Amino acid sequence: MTKTILIVDxxxxxxxxxxxxxxxxxxxxxxxxxxxxxxEAIEREPxxxxxxxxxxxxxxxxxxxxxxxxxxxxxxxxxxxLTAKGREVEMAKGLxxxxxxxxxxxxxxxxxLARIRALLGxx
Amino acid sequence: MTGARRRYLLLFxxxxxxxGGAVAALAFALWSDLDGAERATLQALVGQHATLxxxxxxxxxxxxxxxxxxxxxxxxxxxxxxxxxxxxxHTVNPAHRLAEDAGAAELRVLAHEVNAIAAAHExxxxxxxxxxxxxxxxxxxxxxxxAALMAELPQAVLVCNAEGRILLYNARAARLLNDDSDGxxxxxxxxxxxxxxxxxxxxxxxxxxQRVAQRLGEEAAHFVALRAGAWLRARLVPVLNAQERxxxxxxxxxxxxxxxxxxGARERLLRQLTEESRAGLANIRAAAEALQRHPDxxxxxxxxxxxxxxxxxxxxxxxLDAAQAPAPLRAPWPLEDMRAAxxxxxLHTGLAAAGVQAHVEAPMEPATWLSxxxxxxxxxxxxxxxxxxxxxxxxxxxxDAGHALLTLRWPGATPSERDDAVLDEVLARHGGEWWCVxxxxxGSSRLCVQLPLAEAAPGAALHNRPVYYDFDLFHQPGQTPxxxxxxxxxxxxxxxDTETTGLDPxxxxxxxxxxxLRIVNGRLLENEHFSRxxxxxxxxxxxxxxxxxxxxxxxxxxxxxxxxxxxxxRFAEDTxxxxxxxxxxMRFLQLKEAATGVRFEQPVLDTLLLSALVHPxxxxxxxxxEAIADRLGVPVVARHTALGDAMVTxxxxxxxxxxxxxxxxxxxxxxxxxxxxxxxxxxDY
Numbered sequence: 107m108t109k110t111i112l113i114v115d116x117x118x119x120x121x122x123x124x125x126x127x128x129x130x131x132x133x134x135x136x137x138x139x140x141x142x143x144x145x146e147a148i149e150r151e152p153x154x155x156x157x158x159x160x161x162x163x164x165x166x167x168x169x170x171x172x173x174x175x176x177x178x179x180x181x182x183x184x185x186x187x188l189t190a191k192g193r194e195v196e197m198a199k200g201l202x203x204x205x206x207x208x209x210x211x212x213x214x215x216x217x218x219l220a221r222i223r224a225l226l227g228x229x
Numbered sequence: 230m231t232g233a234r235r236r237y238l239l240l241f242x243x244x245x246x247x248x249g250g251a252v253a254a255l256a257f258a259l260w261s262d263l264d265g266a267e268r269a270t271l272q273a274l275v276g277q278h279a280t281l282x283x284x285x286x287x288x289x290x291x292x293x294x295x296x297x298x299x300x301x302x303x304x305x306x307x308x309x310x311x312x313x314x315x316x317x318x319h320t321v322n323p324a325h326r327l328a329e330d331a332g333a334a335e336l337r338v339l340a341h342e343v344n345a346i347a348a349a350h351e352x353x354x355x356x357x358x359x360x361x362x363x364x365x366x367x368x369x370x371x372x373x374x375x376a377a378l379m380a381e382l383p384q385a386v387l388v389c390n391a392e393g394r395i396l397l398y399n400a401r402a403a404r405l406l407n408d409d410s411d412g413x414x415x416x417x418x419x420x421x422x423x424x425x426x427x428x429x430x431x432x433x434x435x436x437x438x439q440r441v442a443q444r445l446g447e448e449a450a451h452f453v454a455l456r457a458g459a460w461l462r463a464r465l466v467p468v469l470n471a472q473e474r475x476x477x478x479x480x481x482x483x484x485x486x487x488x489x490x491x492x493g494a495r496e497r498l499l500r501q502l503t504e505e506s507r508a509g510l511a512n513i514r515a516a517a518e519a520l521q522r523h524p525d526x527x528x529x530x531x532x533x534x535x536x537x538x539x540x541x542x543x544x545x546x547x548x549l550d551a552a553q554a555p556a557p558l559r560a561p562w563p564l565e566d567m568r569a570a571x572x573x574x575x576l577h578t579g580l581a582a583a584g585v586q587a588h589v590e591a592p593m594e595p596a597t598w599l600s601x602x603x604x605x606x607x608x609x610x611x612x613x614x615x616x617x618x619x620x621x622x623x624x625x626x627x628x629d630a631g632h633a634l635l636t637l638r639w640p641g642a643t644p645s646e647r648d649d650a651v652l653d654e655v656l657a658r659h660g661g662e663w664w665c666v667x668x669x670x671x672g673s674s675r676l677c678v679q680l681p682l683a684e685a686a687p688g689a690a691l692h693n694r695p696v697y698y699d700f701d702l703f704h705q706p707g708q709t710p711x712x713x714x715x716x717x718x719x720x721x722x723x724x725x726d727t728e729t730t731g732l733d734p735x736x737x738x739x740x741x742x743x744x745x746l747r748i749v750n751g752r753l754l755e756n757e758h759f760s761r762x763x764x765x766x767x768x769x770x771x772x773x774x775x776x777x778x779x780x781x782x783x784x785x786x787x788x789x790x791x792x793x794x795x796x797x798x799r800f801a802e803d804t805x806x807x808x809x810x811x812x813x814x815m816r817f818l819q820l821k822e823a824a825t826g827v828r829f830e831q832p833v834l835d836t837l838l839l840s841a842l843v844h845p846x847x848x849x850x851x852x853x854x855e856a857i858a859d860r861l862g863v864p865v866v867a868r869h870t871a872l873g874d875a876m877v878t879x880x881x882x883x884x885x886x887x888x889x890x891x892x893x894x895x896x897x898x899x900x901x902x903x904x905x906x907x908x909x910x911x912x913d914y
Contacts, residue, residue, distance in 0.1 A: 117508060119537045123515035126530065130523055172666065190507035194631045195679045199662040202677060211511030215518040 109154035109229050110134040111222070114144040114170065115188070116162055123215070124157065131219050132229035141165025145173060152183050154226050158205070160189040160196070168203055175204035184225045188213070236305060241297040248293055252286075307332025311340055323351045385482040388468075391475055393425045393434070405484060406456070425480065429454045429463070436604045437465040438478065439578060440571060451565040452604060453485070460486045502552050509548070512541045564659065566683040569597035569626040569633060572606070576624055576635075579607040583615045587637075590625035597628050598683035602658055606678075609655040610637065613676065617644040628682065632661065635678040643667045643674045652678075712805070712832060713898030717886045720897060722748040722834070723801035724879035725759075726871045727814045728777040731770045734817045739765035740790055741779055743797050744871030746879050747804060751886075753879040759800040760872040762787040777869045791825045794818070798827040805897065809854045809878045811835035832897060836881050838904040843888045857881050 111133045115121050121137055128135045136153060138144035140163040144156065156174070160167035167187060174180050185207075187200045192210040200208045206225060209218060263271060275282065311327050318325045326347060327340040379386055385402035389395055403419045406428050418428055426434065437450035449466040462485045470476040516534040520526065526534075567575075573589050580587045614622060614637065622637035643665050656663050661679035668675065712720070725745035731738035745759040762779070764787040774780060808814045811833050822828050840852045844860070851860075858865050858877050861884040866873050894900050 117512065119512040119541055120508070120515055122533060122537060123512070123519045126534075127515070127519050127522070168664065172664070176667070190504040190511070192503065192507055193660070195660065195662050198629060198632070198634075198679060199664055199677075203664055203666065211507040212514045213511060215515050215522070 108132070108134045109226055110136055110151065112136045112138060112144065112147055112153040112156045114138045114141070114156060114162065114167070115159040116140055117159075120211075127215055127219065128222075131222075133222075134229075139163075141167065141170045144170050148174065148180065148183065152180055154182075155184040155186060155222060157186050157188050160187060160191050160200070168199060171200065171203045171205050186221070186225070188218075233301075233306060233309070236309075237297065237301050240301050240305075241294050244293040244297050245290060248289060303333045304336070307336050311336065311343075315343060318347050323347070323354065382481075387419070387425060387480040387482070388477065389425045389480065390477040393431075395419065395421055395423050395425055396477065397421075402482065405459075405461070405482060429456065429461075429480075433463075433604055434465065434478075434480075436575070436607075437463070438467070438475070440567075440575060440603070441465065441467045442475065453565070453602070458486075459484055498552060502548065505548050506545060509541045509545045513538050513545075516541075564600040564602055564681070567599050567601055567603050569599055569628075572599055572601060572603055572635070572680075573624045573626055575603050576607050576610060579611045580614060580622075583611050585611075585614055586621050588621065588623045590623055597626065597633055599626075599633055600659075600681045600683045602655065605655045605658070606680075609649070609651045610676075610678070613649055613652055617646060619644060622676070626680075629679070631682070633680045633682055635680055637676040637678075638673055640673050713896060713901070715897055716895055717889060717897060717900055718751055721750075721804045722807045722879070722882065723804040724748060724753075724807040724875050724882060725797070725801070725814065726808060726874035726878060727817055728779060728869070728871050729773065729817060730765050730767060731773055732813075734820050737767065738817075739763070739767055740793075740817050740821075741765045741769060741784055742777070742871040743793060744873070744875045745797065745800060746872070746875050747800075748807075748879055748883065751883065753876070753883060755876065758872055758875075759797060761793045761796070763790050763793045764788065765790075777871075790821055794821055794825040795827050798829065801829070801831070804831065806831055806833045807836065807878060807882055808833070809836045809857075809874070809881070811837070832901060834882070834897075834900060835904060836878050836885065839882070839885050839889065839900065842892065842894065842900075842903050843885055854878065854881070861885070 111128055113121055113124050113128075113135060114137075115124075116139050125135050125137065136147055136151075138147045142164045144158070144162075145165070147153075148156070156170075158167045158170060162170070165173075167189065171185050171187065174183055174185060185205045187205045187208045188211065189196070189200075189208075190211045197208045197210075207221060209221070260268070260271075310331065314325065314327050318327075326344045329337050329340045329344065331337070331340075379397075379399040382399060382401065385405040386397075386399045387395055387402050388397035398419055398421075406419045433452050433454050437452050440450045449464050452463050452465070454461045454463060462483045464481040466479045466481070467475055468477040468479060516537040520531065520534050577587050577589050613619075620639045620641060622639040625636045625638070627634050627636075647665050652663055656678065659680055661681060663676070663678045665676045666674065723745050724747075725743060727740045727744075728742040729738050729740055740763050742762050743759065744761075747754050747757055762784055764784050766789065769779065769781055769784070806815075806829060812835065815829070815833060818829050836854070836857065837852050840857045844851070851857075854874065854877060855865055855868065857863075858881055861881055863877055863880040863884060865877055868874065868877070889895075889900060894903050
């Protein structure tokens, strides 16, 4: 079965590109527009990986990451933070809260895809 | 009736009584011895010569009166007069003296002695008065200078006693603090005897005092206070009494509103711009890369990606335009430099005040300096812990990459209420983040707070409070060739030490480090030190590397001796040079005279030789710097660094000066003569 990736971002202009690129790379893609929606989506069907923006309406990316890590059932879910908050303290916080990686915008999509493959293997 | 007349009458009466009594007693004895016939004969005889007898009695009385007058004048009368004059001397006129030519000889001698005492007393009194006047004048001069200094300071200065009452302030402080921009009444709030707590938040001052108390005797605490819309940066310096207890404090205030607002606005703008640009660029880049990577894309999608690129590019341009417009100002909070351990201690104290006995994790890296608003931070964290009823936490601070991580750890779960707007706001000021997580494996929870590290450890090298000025310097006559006659205790010295590539200057060994400090008016000025490394342009021997720890890598790129020695010469100008085993160091300096063009012509003292004068019985080894320092109770710091050794040498010299005085060596000339005569002076390098 194809592995699922959940994109959590409230900016449609990044979602459209990521969705297209990930699908072309062979992944199944789901989309959530804010933190609350993301948790509901994971509840319905835990994805293999969450691409998580930090600045989200309702529940921040940090909160979502922490909630994911607090649920033993979701231990296998990988979390890649994808954010415009590029300072070292923000990265340290993301990683301290259990993210598997922290990617600062803007990023190379090629490298992002490679990183996802490194975390998940083949789709 | 005057006292003198009464005394005379008394004396006369007494004389009359004695003589009359004696005559009466004689007459009675004679009468009782006579028989009847004889008595009759005597009666007739007395009757016949009654007039004569009466006249004789009157004559005797008159003679007695005259005698009484003479006696009175010579003894009681003179004594009374002397007493009166003596009273005059010790009350109204100390210059008055007793008459030494009246009365009996004994009284004249007494008067003379009293006069001698009076003269001595008057001289002593005059001396005291002269001294008091001189001291008063000096005090007036010093306060005059202090007033001039304070008036010229660009900072506002307040001197307060331990209760916070203002003892002294300068005009700038009055201007800064009385300036009430809110309008309203213009009653001055700065005034002698008024409480400083009416001007600045007491909690801030208490917090700063607590922090200096934690490391008493060391520098100052900083804090920032908001007053009438202005940001005041305050530096608090404790004033200690002779018992090292807090006697009061000095506050120096700067209005930093303008720079704070400008800095804060710039930083916020920059961060906002960066984050927004990052997101926009990510969108453009992802869309562009999607188009590049998949040229086979259908037209609808291609159109959508092109739209994304166009729209994001336009938004970025708009953002840049907006960034140039002046942004509305909201003041951030300026941060102070603080040691990590001190912050932990401050937090511990804050929690204890709220009834929570936290435990501070030891040891903490002492060299970690943070840039924090400690007051705000302690308050927010205390509120977090107390407000949520958390168990007593363990505090720890560790340096992380680029920042420090403060952790509060407690057994059990995280609180249900994890958000905290106050902590958010405080951490936003620090540009840090915070979070609260549960560690299931350890069964404990952690509150993690990121804090920025200070850019450089401030003032870490200084151990004592620096002495920045000394009013006695104004009385220092210029250093002249008459130095030899001057007392050791009042000379200015440069104590120095050198580290070298090896021990033989004749064989080409070179200086690689010079450290020096000055002693002025009996004080080692630790904050005015000279400390330079010198590129020797030759290898450093392994042996000496082991002694001083200076490696060739540290010396590469350092200035050469021809640059450093003139600088040292200027530093040591007009002072007596002092070194331990000075002959060794002087030899190196002298060999460089030709190359550098500077000559060290001032007198030199050697603590090694002076030690031999002070403790002549000791063996050679006991005149090593460590041994002397140990004997004199001087703490040894940073041995075998030039500056560290110079510091020890300086303290040793200061301890030796009184010991030399006990041996009659008071002046520079005496010290140099005596040094010359010690056996050590024959040692030659």
